[in-house]
Amino acid sequence: MSEDYKTKKVISIGVVKELTGLSERQIRYNEERKLIFPERTPNGTRKYSFSDIETLVKIAEKREEGVQSMELKQELKKEKDREETEAQMRKKMIRGQLNAHFRMNEGR
Amino acid sequence: MSEDYKTKKVISIGVVKELTGLSERQIRYNEERKLIFPERTPNGTRKYSFSDIETLVKIAEKREEGVQSMELKQELKKEKDREETEAQMRKKMIRGQLNAHFRMNEGR
DNA sequence: AAACTATGTAAGCTTTCCTTACATATGTAA
DNA sequence: TTACATATGTAAGGAAAGCTTACATAGTTT
Helix, strand or coil, X not given: CCCCCCCCCCEXXXXXXXXXXXXXXXXXXXXXXXXXXXXXXXXXXEEECHHHHHHHHHHHHHHHCCCCHHHHHHHHHHHXXXXXXXXXXXXXXXXXXXXXXXXXXXXX | CCCCCCCCCCECHHHHHHHHCCCXXXXXXXXXXXXXXXXXXXXXXXXXXXXXXXXXXXXXXXXXXXXXXXXXXXXXXXXXXXXXXXXXXXXXXXXXXXXXHHHHCCCC
16 A cells, blocks of 8 residues: 555545535636646546645635736746755755764774 | 545545455445445445555455454454554653643743 | 636536345355 | 355446536636
């Protein structure tokens, strides 16, 4: 069992609708504008992750403030980049610590 | 958004089938035997959590070893009790630490 | 004004899910 | 051994959920 409950795409549109309060139309429209990327089962049913749901909620909030798709896309991209950079940083830090560790125990 | 991705019941039976490799028949049967407890939407569609899926996999493994529902129920109950006890313990420990903390800063 | 954005809604169709019921192979108990 | 219990398959018929396409519309941008 894969373990990443947050990003695994297992939720169908009806539940997404429930959890976000958005209409199916709105949910699909956000896909059309390339703001979310559900997967599809072999027969065409869309599957979303909890992460997608969070993104949808953020989008809906922004849109209420008048922000539109193009800008939202920029913002989401920036956010993703930032997250990835942070993940990279963490990785490097761990590697650094490991290196330090092995240098310490070097001539064991 | 509630945060507990592992226990939130959002997955329909088709996906559970995919993820576990069990037949719908088997999945529903385990419910009949009171080994899992999916929720229902207002219209009767079953909704499972990742946690349910993990339970189903455990059940399937045990059954292959010839263990049957009655015993499985006992085992699952024991496991649940154990988990709850552990959660309790953690709570108590935290409370203990908090108490200690406030005793330390007592006459502040 | 023309084009674009965001959303609603309807039609028609396919897929998914539900319940009920019967069949069956094994295992267990009377 | 006959009878019951367990675990699973499968089929029928119906209801719910999902999909695409298309048209309508109120604002916004160009």
